[in-house]
Every structure is written in structure tokens, then in C-alpha cells.
Amino acid sequence: MKLHLIDRSTPRDTSFTIRVNEGANFLKIWHYHPELELVAVLKSEGTCFVGDGVEKFEKGDVFLVGKDTPHMWLNDESYFAKESTLKAKSIAIHFKKDFLGTHFFDTPEMMHLSEFFNKARFGIKFLNVTQKQIEEIQTLLELKGFEKTISFLRILNELSLCKNYKSLASLGYIKSFQVTKNETLDRVYAYIFKHFKENISLVEVAKIANMNATAFSRLFKRVNGKTYSRYLSEIRIGYACRLLLEQKVNISEICYEVGFNNVSNFNRQFKIIKKCSPSSYIKTHLKNEVV
Structure with a gap:
């Protein structure tokens, strides 16, 4: 899975672009x-990969x-079935x-938005977004010129003040990609995302980087x-959390689905990373949903 640089540049008659992405599945x-x-996701469900999140x-x-920040929107497998009638739809603003302007967001009144944009390098998922906020984003499609720009600024301002959000990528990943632009590790990250459900060993991944296992291990730990x-x-475990919250299959099935060979190791790794058991994770989520 190669990392692609995609052209999202804006036309000369506008400072930002708004497009509706609609089809059987996302790109x-x-x-x-x-x-x-x-x-803003309007239809469909799936998994997003942002950095290493x-x-x-x-x-x-x-x-x-x-x-x-590297990312991908991957719909659930049902959206790729030949007989599927499901549709995916989103609004994307680039x-x-x-x-x-070069210094617009450096002014005292806009500094919080500049910091907000810097925070976005990790990828942000906003939690408990209201229908009104979604409608405000959709309304941008109907506006032009000054009104469109002012409305977009209001949306960005409102989101920047949101306290209920989740950062997705790790600091280690962002540093390695944005600072060093390490193409070797980029190939490795792409390979891991594609095959993480499989039994991929250190030796196998080191070959992707054209390194021996010892040297690769040192490099990987130093960067990440x-x-x-x-x-x-x-x-x-991140993918397992997504499956746990869906509650479509039990914990044992999820263990093998995400690449672990036995349930005990899955539970152990889950507790190390999430500081709780899979069942406690579900209960906490359901409790928060009720609140």
C-alpha cells in the first residue's frame, strides 16, 4: 500500500474547496x-487510519x-460486496x-485557530457533534464569497473550542513523518496498516525497510x-476498540480478527495499552453514551 501525494489545491477564484464525496465507498x-x-461523514461507516491511529x-x-498527515477512509467490507446497495457520502473541505493570508491567523484574535490547526497534525475526531453543526457544514455548499468564508470561520472557531475530542496519531509517528520524512519508515507504516491483522514478524517488516532485524529495531524505537x-x-488494539464498540461480535472473535493468536495475550495487551479490560472498555463507553 503505497503512500500517495494527492493534489487538493484550490482554484484561483476561491481560498478553500468544498466537495461532496459520494459513491459505493470512499477512496x-x-x-x-x-x-x-x-x-463530515453523512452516510456509511468504517475505519479511518490517521498516522498510526x-x-x-x-x-x-x-x-x-x-x-x-497520512490518512485513509476505509469503509466496512460490506460496502465492497458486489451485491451491495450501500452508499458512502461525506463533505470534505480542504x-x-x-x-x-500569511499572517491572518497569527493575530491575537485568531491565535487560538492557529494552535488548533497545529493540533490537527495528529488528526482530531470531534465527539458528540450535533446535527446543527453538521447542517452548518452542509450549508457551506450553498454559500458563496464573503458569506461562505465567514461561515467557515465560524465553524472552525466552534470546533476549536470543543473540549470533547480525540487525538488519533501518536507523537512518535508525527515526528518521524513530518520532521524526518523517512521514506523507509513510510513503507513500513503502509505495510503494517495493510497487514496488521496477519502474523507479521519483525524480520518480515525489516525486509520491507531493506535492513536486518537488529538495525531496524533500533531505528524504529529511536524514531517512535x-x-x-x-x-x-x-x-x-485500536482496531479492536472499534469492533468492541460495534458490539456485533464477541471479545474472543475480535481477538483473532485483529491479529492476536490467543485471548489471554489479547486481554493482557489490551490492559497494558488501554489500562482496562475489553469488557470494562465497553461498559465505560456505554456509560458515557448514556451521559
């Missing part, structure tokens, strides 16, 4: 671009992905941090601040 490409991306998405979810095995476990 299944691991990609990045210099524009920030605000996404794995998160569920469904109707009504809103995400902000930062400049040059804009650069300086879309209103964690071992390869811990990194892989975090990806698997």
Missing part, C-alpha cells in the same frame, strides 16, 4: 496533502486532519493554514519511542 488510498482536511467512523462524525511489537499491538 481506498493511503494518502496525504499539504492542505488541512475537515470531513485507528478509529471508527460512522454517520454524523466530524474529523480534522492536519497538513501532510484548506491551507494561510488560506486567508516504542518497540515494533508495541507499535503493532497498539494498531491492533
